[in-house]
Amino acid sequence: MATSASDKQRRTNDPAGLRNRLLDVAFEAFATRGYGNTSMHDLNRLAGVTGGAVAHHFPSKKQLALAVIRERVGDAVEQTWIAPVVAADTALSGIKGVFQSIAAELDRRGAVAGCPLNNLVLELSGQDADYRQALDLIFETWRKAIADKVRHDQLGGRLSGLNADSIATLVIAVYSGAMAMAKSRQSAEPLRQSMQQLARLLREHDRTSPR
């Protein structure tokens, strides 16, 4: 745990490093205990810094939350979802891979905190238009990446006859809802069940894959 002296040094010498650390701590706290359950005081304590540190970088809790959404939640979706799907052979194999690795990660942790994006949407979207727009932009980026991958597959005859944008919406809905059920059951099983059925239904539109 940092002392006041080391905090002062950190603030003086590495303000960007401290800002990043505060965003990491706030992202983790908002995603697991919720925004409303986390005070600025909690964040100072969790980051091991003195009283003024969070307020120095983020004069209001709203500025902090918007920075968490823009600089952390979007990155989490990019790393967890978008990059693996873009890199996969096909949309379906990429999507299955993401579900499987997230289910395995939940098994390892033995607890389900849920999807950071969906947790914040359900807590904050009704409260404030700035939060809502920043969160919705992440859904849109996510949806567009999956739709582009589906369109690419369709050039090769896969997922033929389906609407790429609507399929992308369906995939994100399945994931978001299955994570809510996983949080409620504290088990990765709803993610696995939902993905198995979705994959089966989608596979029947792959002219090139074995049934």
Add this chain to the structure above:
Amino acid sequence: MATSASDKQRRTNDPAGLRNRLLDVAFEAFATRGYGNTSMHDLNRLAGVTGGAVAHHFPSKKQLALAVIRERVGDAVEQTWIAPVVAADTALSGIKGVFQSIAAELDRRGAVAGCPLNNLVLELSGQDADYRQALDLIFETWRKAIADKVRHDQLGGRLSGLNADSIATLVIAVYSGAMAMAKSRQSAEPLRQSMQQLARLLREHDRTSPR
């Protein structure tokens, strides 16, 4: 707005009526602004009753929240989802009907507060095992009702070759996730898009329906 005198009379003469009214007000407030954003004081004010009324019926906020979950959230899922699906000709027509009527209701309201069950799951499941279990029981009842309807359809050759329990999980996941996206976009469009795709994928397993 009720006065203190009328409150006292209501408490004295119709305690069950007042308890029900407090549960209605708390259900509405928890579902729209969130549990954490609603104080016992807010609830007294929203119900138009004096300071002690909520505490008289529900000595703690937790007792109130558990009563809301058990006596209101479960009923909402029963009326909105389970009864129409059970009454429909087929599982698929029942599920489509529910999506359509909820999308139409969101259009009429011009605002999306989200699904009360999912809102509370994402806010409360991580906080307390009693909340989590009471909420998960509702998911289970919902899932079982859809699965039973799917099994009934399968006797007539519909939805053949699919696992009824997993399809029920998929349907609830799609709905729950699409409602989160609808809340984020403040539009019923994600519900309509997701349902169209899901219906199309499921219809191909209906041996008796036209393609």
